[in-house]
Amino acid sequence: MQALKEKIMRAVFFLTALSSILAVALICYFLLSNGLPAIGEIGPQEFLLGEEWSPSDTPPSFGILPMILGSLYVTAGAIVIGVPIGVLSAVFLARVCPKKLYKVIKPGVDLLAGIPSVVYGFFGMAAIVPLAGNSMLSACILLGVMILPTVVAISESAIRAVPEHYYEGALALGAGHYRSVFRVLLPAAKSGVLAAVVLGVGRAIGETMAVIMVAGNQARMPVSLFKGVRTLTANIVIEMGYATGLHRDALIATGVVLFVFILIINISFSVLRGKAL
């Protein structure tokens, strides 16, 4: 009886563990089975490097290069804004902040992670768009804020994981607190901080709703920080409602490209984290 119970429990746990693998496998299957034929039909080069996206023209063009670049630019901008602030915040939280203040700031940062992206979108429309317009810049600023909790949390734990004797060694040579932190602790936490950046990139590139609300979303080659831009995610969400036929499949193929990006980011994250340990 006892043995049977054990067996059943083991099977239950095995199945629950399997469910996430199954989900990933199913996503892969449906994404690829719908997307790859479309890429084949359009032509991989035409699809990935085409600069024109006009699905309702005759004949239609399905080039997603504008959106690929849009996603990359917006993400890069978010990194430029979010990473320095995030890493410095992490240094502050890990090595400078008095305990009382920590109890206020840390939950604040965590709360930032829990805010729904549509709320960020509203914030962007109300606070950023009036200054920067519906533009790439607005999207960069907003995403920069949105990746903060990820960057802060992961960098902070990376900095905390650096053995204290590095810090003491630096102090014992006559280095001040800040020099010890920035020249010894932070370099020692390098791979953890990089992992934080990579996760931030993942968050930024996959973000959809908030970006749509501030980015302008014109499907054309990105030209300027102050002009509108459309990302891969935005492209899918905006057109999926009415798309049919090849147009619909091209949007799914856009999802495939996004999926590949995320895959690359996740693999680099695991590699970096392996190095950090």
Added chain:
Amino acid sequence: MNGGAVDIIKKDPKEGGHGFAGVARHSEGRADIQKPAHCFDIKDLDLYYGDFHALKDVRMEMEKGRITALIGPSGCGKSTLLKTLNRMNDLIEGCRITGDVELFGENIYGNIDVNMLRKRVGMVFQKPNPFPLSIYDNIAFGPRTHGVKSRYDLDEIIETSLRDTAIWDEVKDRLKKPALDLSGGQQQRLCIARALAVSPEVILLDEPTSALDPVSTGKIEELLINLSGKYSIIIVTHNMQQAARISDMTAFFLLGEMIEYSSTEAMFARPEDKRTEDYITGRFG
């Protein structure tokens, strides 16, 4: 304890020209007249961690250019005392001290620059702690901290420090390689070189060989003997043979009190206190 035990001072031939070793307690002349023969004068030092009385009325004078060993069982306060000498105990929350610690006549708990103090009083830790940087950058960290910028000067400091610690030949071809690739013994000698690179006056070592094999330990002991004279060395050690082998003076601590302090020779040949004798003959500890 009685301060009288402190005064045993032996004239050492290797001191040669300095000759200040014989100037005892009242030699606290100003540094501009003559440097006292003591690197550290510790006066009525009491140290508390919160409510715990970790050091009790410690008085001792540590001699310049000599090796002073602090011995005693775990928890006796010897490492704590070492940390008071470069104020690393500032990092410990709830640590409070009373009394004076003077470095060449200057009270280090007065109005001084702690970073400058730590430049003058280097420290080597129990566990080798090279930074996760290259060998070169490890040694260069201290001089750069204190304003040395020119590549030429840095190169020279690095070579000198590594030669002084007898590790130059082992690492000269891989200065740009990570310091963490070195063996434990090499890492510890690198840490000593790193301490030397800022030209300290005193070097504190906290059980520097307890994590090392006998061969590496032997190399470090030899190194310390070679460095004494040029530097004042204060070493905490668990290993009584080590204290006997390398130190000129030995202080024995028990439960936060300094029980006995005399020349190493006298201490190991004729300990004055019963407790010292029990400890060095291995009856407890």
